[in-house]
Amino acid sequence: MATLGDRLDHILGAKAADSLAESFDMTTVEDLLRHYPLRYATHGQPLTEEAPEDGAHITVIGRITKTDLKPMRNRRGSLLKVLLDTGSGRPVDVTFFNGDKVKYVVKQGVRAMMSGTVSYWRPGSWNLSHPGYLILPETEDESVSSFTKVRGGGDLRGLAESAKGAGGVDVSFMEREFIPVYPATAKVQSWDLLACVRQVLEQLDPIDDPLPEQTRAERSLLKVSDALRLIHLPEHKSDIDQARERLRFDEALALQLVLAERRHEVSGRAARPCPPRTDGIGAAFEKKLPFELTDGQQQVISEISADLSLAKPMHRLLQGEVGSGKTIVALHAMLQVVDSGQQCALLAPTEVLAAQHHRSLRAMLGELATAGELGAADQATKIVLVTGSMSAAAKRAALLDAVTGEAGIVIGTHALIQDAVEFFDLGMVIVDEQHRFGVEQRDALRAKAKSGANPHLLVMTATPIPRTIAMTTLGDLETSTLTQLPRGRSPITSRVVPRKQHPNWVDRAWERIVEEVAAGRQAYVVCSRIGEDEENDKPGKGKGKGKAKTEEREAPTTQAVLDMFDALRAGPLAGVRVGLLHGRLPAEEKDQAMRAFNDGDIDVLVCTTVVEVGVDVPNATVMVIVDADRFGVSQLHQLRGRIGRGAHPGLCLLVTDASPGGSAMARLEAVAATTDGFELAVLDLRQRREGDVLGSAQSGTARSLRLLSLLDDLETITAAQDFARAVVRADPGLREHPGLAAMMRAAVDAERLEYLAKS
Structure with a gap:
């Protein structure tokens, strides 16, 4: 028998355990069972007298009545054309693209199960293209409960291998309506994970549920043992939904317990109070x-x-709209x-x-x-x-x-x-x-x-990034929010300028800047990089290797601030005073440029993102952001906040070569559509995900959340927060709740706990 804390090598053997540890950093039974399926595969609809729809996924069983190996017309290799008699009255046409490899297994006269997607080549004529397949053994009544030798390919072969036990392949398992599909690697396939999960579940001891029965009843939650089984081996769609609901609450609760313990510890620290004075x-x-x-x-x-004014340290986030x-x-x-x-x-x-x-x-x-x-x-x-x-x-x-x-x-x-x-x-x-x-x-x-x-x-x-939203949503910081703009702030209009489709719009942008300068106002032109000598532009840093020369590399597709500065001074902005500001300038030159722009001695400041935050020139009314698709949502909103800070309305032009209808263009259009920084923060979170909310990662690549969404599961998070804070108030350290303490420790390791204590 096995418990959640048992080592996988004791249950699965050293070879399988080493592969799981190397590919997924799994060492315990709980690590494996918390590796939830990404989705669930089905065998598809059964074949009926009616023709299936184009693109439908079907699974059929029948006898191969004909095979025909044909060379491909436009490339090397061969196709294997197969007719499969399913007993429905019309043979199924099947095509395998690696005909030379499968012809020794997929032969006339054998019984086979095939699973794939329906493709129509012409009206009324459809086939299965390169399906997963499994050769079935011959029996008297063609009824098979198990077989020992697996011959096949694709998903069906993997599924058969995962269903293989001491008595052979369990056909009843292969006929399940929902088959879990796991995050996998080249070394450890989804079917390998499924086999390991089944082996562990067969030996798993009953689990003491850390949640009180009353709490489970109030939220209609499954027991954790049932949830862990059903998330991997569901019988019905409702099993998946109920299992996810329980495990989603567990994730929220584990994180909230960490935060509740931390809040309790911080509240016990001493700080010198600073009460307000009336004479200071x-x-x-x-x-x-x-x-x-x-x-x-x-x-x-x-x-x-x-x-x-309190004798404990303040720990507060002040978030507010740009210019609030x-x-x-x-x-x-x-x-x-x-x-x-x-x-x-x-x-x-x-x-x-x-x-x-x-x-x-x-x-x-x-x-x-x-x-x-x-x-x-x-x-x-x-x-x-x-x-x-x-x-x-x-x-x-x-x-x-x-x-x-x-x-x-x-x-x-x-x-x-x-x-x-x-x-x-x-x-x-x-x-x-x-x-x-x-x-x-x-x-x-x-x-x-x-x-x-x-x-x-x-x-x-000003614009919370995803990790900030995550920590705030999870209750790590007390939060103050400014939503009003001070009096005197002017509205900002944003427009996307597709440079390839409408090059004349870019010309109009420069004309607009000249018009604003003529009216006594100022403008920014922002570029994403400084110049050709940047690290990423050095020879050998691109696709070329070894003897590749600079001229052989693909030219950068973005415009450098140094080139833009020279081009604008000599071209469309020749009649105005143009200044330059970027991060590599000496501090004295940066300060001089900023002072000159602030004092009105520079009309147009060509710059990089060094002006992204904190720069306040009320007379600046226009900003042109070149290669805007190279900037994140937060950066664009911060940059845009540098204009419209005075009595005149602002205009922000987002110049881009992004493809119409692509994700980059959609992001720019979303930024142009609203000046609500909090709405944009949600957009940023949806695109980049929450990040590793209890670790140092601030992008969405490393996540400690498997099922929980900080955008979609706010009610679950709030309920978990209320429960966690009540428990920690009554039992700091969770000495009387060992199950909850274990749940909390499973959420974060010692290194992350130390990190969180600093944040």
């Missing part, structure tokens, strides 16, 4: 605000203020922490964004950001910038202000994470565009707080 820098800033905050901003500021005013909300939070005598660190993904934050925060605070300078306000603090490309003297001065506590707000890029950066008393970490940073990077910055201290954490994003 925060109150002084509110008095000098030249505009009125939206109701949404005021609500979120109150939520964050309440968190900061997240920065002003974050500044309120920072000033509340500064009023408590502690420091704030703002982590930005690019130097352009870090510098922009530095300029905008200093501008908003005015004399309140000039501590140590002549004429500074009594409550003033100091804001410093730390980036990797700063001069040694400037960086040394900024680091000194951080370690002595002179600077209440320290803004920087990855440079803040370096060992040389120290804080006097770090009380809060804010991570802007949090998906740009790994968990380890965020944790390294939080670790710079005083020994034993737990800084508050606020992460911000």
Whole structure:
């Protein structure tokens, strides 16, 4: 007999177990049984007197009455034409494309089962093309319960091998209505997995169900032992649905138990409370605000203020539409922490964004950001910038202000994470565009707080990426959402420009930019790469190998920002002031370009995605994104958010060579159809999937979710969350619920648990 925790080599033998471990990282019985079928194959409809439909899948049994081997007309090889008498009155025409190989098995006079797709070559004439086949043994009454020798090909041969036991091939198993088809590899086929699953299920001991009977009854859930059997060997369609419902709830519950335990552990940590003051820098800033905050901003500021006032660390996600005013909300939070005598660190993904934050925060605070300078306000603090490309003297001065506590707000890029950066008393970490940073990077910055201290954490994003949505949906973060746009923001219109089909539309795009500049406004032109010397464009990096020369490689199909800059200055934008900005420019040149554009000394900024986040030039009204299909949904929405930030409406043109009707074009049309960042986040999630929500992967290639969908199963997730939190409140550590504890451990390994604790 076997239990879920038993090793597979003890049940299946070393050879099969080694193959499963190598191909799927399976080592236990539970690993194998949690490898659910992708779909279920059927034998197809039985043959009747009526002709089957074109494309129908059928399975027939009969005797081969004729075979004819014919050479192919247009290529080497031969076709084997077969007539199969099924007793229905009309022989079935069957064609095998590898005639020379199957002619020794598929012979006149033998009985065979054949399963394939119906194809009509002309009206009234159909056949089976290259079906799966199985040669059946001869018996007195042609009734077979089992046979020992498997001869055949395709799926039917694999199925027969999987149905083979000590007594031979079990024909009754082959006649099942639903046959599971598994995710497989070249080394371990679906039928091999089915054979292993059947062997394990035959030996499996009864399983103690970790879910209370009352919970199962309330949700009409199967026992876990029944669900694991029926997901692999269903008798009816309803078996599949019920099994998936139970196992889907188990997945949601396992993840929610992990998160509930983590929330309980975080709630037990201590942080220094930062209550708001009526006589501090925060109150002084509110008095000098030249505009009125939206109701949404005021609500979120109150939520964050309440968190900061507690003696436990805040762990909150601030998500808001592009331009919804997240920065002003974050500044309120920072000033509340500064009023408590502690420091704030703002982590930005690019130097352009870090510098922009530095300029905008200093501008908003005015004399309140000039501590140590002549004429500074009594409550003033100091804001410093730390980036990797700063001069040694400037960086040394900024680091000194951080370690002595002179600077209440320290803004920087990855440079803040370096060992040389120290804080006097770090009380809060804010991570802007949090998906740009790994968990380890965020944790390294939080670790710079005083020994034993737990800084508050606020992460911000304008367009949640799939992993953010996943973690939010699963309840890992407290969430604040800004949906209103501040007063003064203008609408943005987006249009797709198919360059191949309508090259004149591209010409019109440049004309539109000239018209906007003539009206006193500005524009962006965004490209996906910098130039020909990029790593992916070097000789040997393309399809060619060895002696392949540069000119032999296929030319890049995207337009580089350096080439676009030269072409526009010499061509359609020759009459306007054109500037250049990309990530490889020295920091001083990047800052000069951004300042010139911000001051109106540059009309059109030709750039890469360094302007994706945080850049605020209210006078910019047009953006042309070249090769837009090369950007993700989130990037496109972020880039588009750089325009329409002032009194004039924005226009975003998505230039592409994508094929009409293709997935890339559909994605661009979806982006053009809405400016709702949350709707686009759902689109992004559907395309990229949830990612490995409890691991470091943020794309959809590695998934810890097998049956659960974060988009379609919200009710299941919510119910699992309620149950998990109630259990953990009553039994932290799940000592009284060993079955649930095992379920939680099965969801994530020790490495992932450590990762999650940092996130």
